[in-house]
Amino acid sequence: xxxFDEVLKxxxxxxxxxxxxxxxxxxxxxxxxFLFASVVFLGQAPDDYWCxxxxxxxxxxxxxWTLEEERNFSVLLLHLENRSSSGECExxxxxxxxPVSCTTPLTCYGNCSTGNLQLTTCxxxxxxxxxxxxxxxxxxxxxxxxxxxxxxxxxxxxxxLVGAFVLGYAADRYGRILIYLLSCLGVGIxxxxxxxxxxxxxxxxxxxxxxxFGKGTWMTCYVIVTEIVGSDQRIxxxxxxxxxxxxxxxxxxIAYLVPTWQGIQLAITLPNFLFLLxxxxxxESPRWLLTRKxxxxxxxxxxxxxxxxxxxxxxxxxxxxxxxxxxxxPSFLDLVRTPQMRRNTFILMYAWFASALIYQGLVMxxxxxxxxxxxxxxxxxxxxxxxxxxxxxTIDRIGRRLPFAISNIVAGxxxxxxxxLPEDVPWLKMTVATLGRLGITMAFEIVxxxxxxLYPTTLRNFGVSLCSSLCDLGGIIAPxxxxxxxxxxxxxxxxxxSILAVVCGLLVLLLxxxxxxxxxxxxxxxxxxx
Numbered sequence: 001x002x003x004f005d006e007v008l009k010x011x012x013x014x015x016x017x018x019x020x021x022x023x024x025x026x027x028x029x030x031x032x033x034f035l036f037a038s039v040v041f042l043g044q045a046p047d048d049y050w051c052x053x054x055x056x057x058x059x060x061x062x063x064x065w066t067l068e069e070e071r072n073f074s075v076l077l078l079h080l081e082n083r084s085s086s087g088e089c090e091x092x093x094x095x096x097x098x099p100v101s102c103t104t105p106l107t108c109y110g111n112c113s114t115g116n117l118q119l120t121t122c123x124x125x126x127x128x129x130x131x132x133x134x135x136x137x138x139x140x141x142x143x144x145x146x147x148x149x150x151x152x153x154x155x156x157x158x159x160x161l162v163g164a165f166v167l168g169y170a171a172d173r174y175g176r177i178l179i180y181l182l183s184c185l186g187v188g189i190x191x192x193x194x195x196x197x198x199x200x201x202x203x204x205x206x207x208x209x210x211x212x213f214g215k216g217t218w219m220t221c222y223v224i225v226t227e228i229v230g231s232d233q234r235i236x237x238x239x240x241x242x243x244x245x246x247x248x249x250x251x252x253x254i255a256y257l258v259p260t261w262q263g264i265q266l267a268i269t270l271p272n273f274l275f276l277l278x279x280x281x282x283x284e285s286p287r288w289l290l291t292r293k294x295x296x297x298x299x300x301x302x303x304x305x306x307x308x309x310x311x312x313x314x315x316x317x318x319x320x321x322x323x324x325x326x327x328x329x330p331s332f333l334d335l336v337r338t339p340q341m342r343r344n345t346f347i348l349m350y351a352w353f354a355s356a357l358i359y360q361g362l363v364m365x366x367x368x369x370x371x372x373x374x375x376x377x378x379x380x381x382x383x384x385x386x387x388x389x390x391x392x393x394t395i396d397r398i399g400r401r402l403p404f405a406i407s408n409i410v411a412g413x414x415x416x417x418x419x420x421l422p423e424d425v426p427w428l429k430m431t432v433a434t435l436g437r438l439g440i441t442m443a444f445e446i447v448x449x450x451x452x453x454l455y456p457t458t459l460r461n462f463g464v465s466l467c468s469s470l471c472d473l474g475g476i477i478a479p480x481x482x483x484x485x486x487x488x489x490x491x492x493x494x495x496x497x498s499i500l501a502v503v504c505g506l507l508v509l510l511l512x513x514x515x516x517x518x519x520x521x522x523x524x525x526x527x528x529x530x
Contacts, residue, residue: 004286004287004290004298004521005230005518005519007299007302007313008228008230008302008305009230010306010311010313010314011302011303011305011306011309011311011313012305012306012309012310012311013229013230014229014230014236015305015308015309015310015311016308016309016310017304017305017308017309018228018229018305018309020281020308021224021225021228021281021282021283022225022229022236022239024278024281024282025221025224025225025240025278025282026239026240026243027243027271027275028184028217028218028221028240028243028275029218029221029240029241029242029243029244029246029247030243030244030246030247030250030271031187031217031247031268031271031272031275032214032217032218032244032247033243033244033245033246033247033248033251034247034250034251034254034268035156035187035191035210035211035214035268036214036244037248037251038251038264038265038268039149039152039153039156040251040373040377041134041251041252041255041261041264041373042134042135042261042264042265043134043135043136043141043149043152043153044133044134044136044373045134045136046128046129046130046133046134046136046137046142047129047130047133048128048129048130049126049127049128049129049137049142050071050126050127051089051122051125051126051127052125052126052127053125067127067129071127089121089122089142089143089144121143121144122143124140126140126142130259132260132261132262133259133260133261134261135149135152135200135203135261136149138261139199139200139203141200148200150479151204152203152204152207154476155204155207155208155211156207156208156210156211157211157472157475157476158208158211158472158476159207159208159209159210159211159212159213159214159215160211160212160214160215160469160471160472160475161215161469161472161473161476162208162211162212163183163211163212163213163214163215163216163219163465164215164219164465164466164468164469164472165465165466165469166212167179167183167212167213167215167216167219167220167465168216168219168462168464168465168466169462169465170216171216171219171220171223171462171465172288172458172459172460172462175284175285175288176220176223176224176227176284176285176288177220177224177278177279177282177283177284177285178284179216179220180216180217180220180221180224180275180278180282181275181276181278181279182213182216183213183214183215183216183217183220184213184217184272184273184275184276184278185213185272185273185276186209186210186212186213186216187210187213187214187217187269187272188269188270188272188273190206190207190209190210190213191206191210191265191266191268191269191270191272192266192269192270193206194206194207194210194265194269195262195265195266195269196262210269215465215472217272217275219464219465219468221240222240222448222452222464223285223452223460223464224282224285225240226449226452226453226519227285227286227287227288227457227460227519228283228285228286228287228305238388238391238392238395238445238446238448238449239388239392241388241445241448242385242388245381245382245384245385245388246381248377248380248381248384249378249381249382251268251377251381252373252374252375252377252378253374253378254267254268255374256374283301283304283305284297284301286298286299286301286302287457287519287521288457289301290457290521291457291458291521332466334459334462334523335455335459335462335463335466337523338523338526338527339527340512340526340527340529341455341523341526341527343510343511344454344455344511344512344526345463345466345467347507347508347510347511348447348450348451348454348467348511349466349467349470350470350503350504350507351404351408351443351447351504351507351508352447352451352467352468352469352470352471352474353470353471353473353474354408354474354500354501354503354504355408355440355443355444355447355471355474355504356444356470356471356472356473356474356475356478357474357475357477357478357481357497357500358411358415358440358497358500358501359437359440359441359444360474360475360478360479361478361481361482361493361497362415362433362436362437362440362497383434383437383438383441384438384441386438387438387441387442387445388441388445390403390438390442391403391442391445391446395446395449395515396515399513399514399515400446400449400450400453400513400514400515401450401508401509401511401512401513403442403446404443404446404447404450404505404508404511405505405506405508405509406505407439407440407442407443407446407505408439408440408443408501408502408504408505408508409439409501409502409505409506410435410436410439411436411437411439411440411443411497411501412436412439412497412498412499412500412501412502412504412505413498413502414432414433414435414436414439415433415436415494415495415497415498415501416494416495416498417432418432418433418436418491418494419491419492419494419495419498420491436497439501440501443501443504443505448464448468450508450511450514451463451464451467451468452464452519453514453517453519453520454511454512454514454520454526454529455520455526456520456521456522456523456525456526457519457520457521457522458521458522458523459523460519481493481496512529514529517529
């Protein structure tokens with residue numbers, strides 16, 4: 001009986017059928033990037049807000065004040081008396097619950113001047129110029145509650161982390177396409193609930209669930225694409241990440257056109273329901289079917305692939321070699337039980353962690369040049385395109401391992417050089433820092449491909465999901481590491497990033513080269529990789 005790779009070669013390794021499936025699943029990269037980076041626009045700081053004095057709303061209505069007039073009585077007098085308070089987190093310690101003058105409402109509270117009035121901390125009395133522009137104004141995430149915005153992003157990353165474990169395991173046990181479709185449905189439903197969450201607690205719960213299902217869509221679509229193409233075409237996984245970058249570039253346009261955070265949330269969520277139509281056009285992974293002793297179904301799919309590719313399978317392809325070893329449900333022990341698998345697993349886990357931490361750290365440190373959030377965010381996404389193009393040019397010519405190592409080492413050296421460049425040459429400092437960003441972006445994208453190619457079919461989805469969960473851990477740690485170290489010395493985070501990147505570059509040299517090699521089907525196949 002022929003092997004799966006022999007049948008795939010006969011049916012077409014990257015024909016019309018695979019190109020169609022590839023293009024359809026690439027759209028998942030766009031929607032996942034929306035979810036990944038949406039907090040930048042959902043959580044924009046409100047343009048203008050102040051703390052309202054108790055009963056001011058009733059007095060304002062009785063006196064016919066505009067919001068600006070009410071603000072003048074509440075806040076402007078603080079500045080006139082040379083107070084340091086801006087009126088955002090503190091207010092005058094008075095209550096307009098007694099009859100007061102509409103023209104001089106503060107005269108009954110001080111004999112001499114408003115300087116005699118005391119200040120108190122504001123609690124749930126904020127007034128916003130645009131109350132529904134972001135979740136900050138919607139749920140009062142200002143002043144002492146500002147840290148809760150960071151919590152919302154941490155909760156999303158926690159959802160990614162849980163999704164990597166739970167849905168990665170489920171995809172290896174119950175099938176790729178089933179978990180993909182259920183994840184798309186979950187992202188859509190949870191995203192709608194997030195948009196209409198009545199309070200911040202409900203928002204966080206369903207933000208977590210949306211992150212969990214979102215990770216399921218991203219990881220599963222990546223594995224499906226990788227498993228239905230030939231070994232020479234697996235760089236399509238890199239192209240999927242170009243669509244992720246396109247999503248980063250599209251997101252500011254959506255946010256610019258939609259004035260409210262609920263509208264943005266719905267605009268980036270609803271497209272996930274369209275992916276449910278893939279049930280009729282994207283098949284189950286035939287490689288996965290073979291591991292589950294479903295050779296007849298796998299062969300039927302291969303005949304369909306050959307038909308769409310204008311090919312014809314030979315009559316003797318009536319069966320495909322099925323792995324004889326009984327397939328058990330995957331576990332972490334399967335990833336570390338044998339020497340080669342153990343080495344691959346620990347190196348890849350570190351590579352995911354370091355890449356995510358450095359990538360997000362450099363993005364936050366570099367900031368965005370200029371004051372236009374929408375334009376600057378677009379430019380920050382465009383910077384990532386050359387990284388993907390460099391990978392496409394080099395990875396099939398010189399292999400995976402060397403570009404993987406060099407990109408990490410270049411990122412590390414660039415971080416180190418940037419830390420010691422003088423501040424009076426900002427253009428040079430920015431250029432070298434951007435080189436570091438390109439290097440770590442390349443490393444981040446290559447680790448997806450290498451991770452997929454170093455695990456057998458029986459463990460691939462679980463292995464990729466488990467290792468990539470360290471990416472989410474790095475994303476949670478990055479802002480805390482960056483800001484705490486920068487408080488001691490602005491350039492100290494770059495030194496840490498440099499060490500992490502160079503160590504990663506050296507470690508990945510210990511991984512086997514996978515260029516032109518068929519995807520391993522069993523753990524024994526992985527152990528034979530040199």
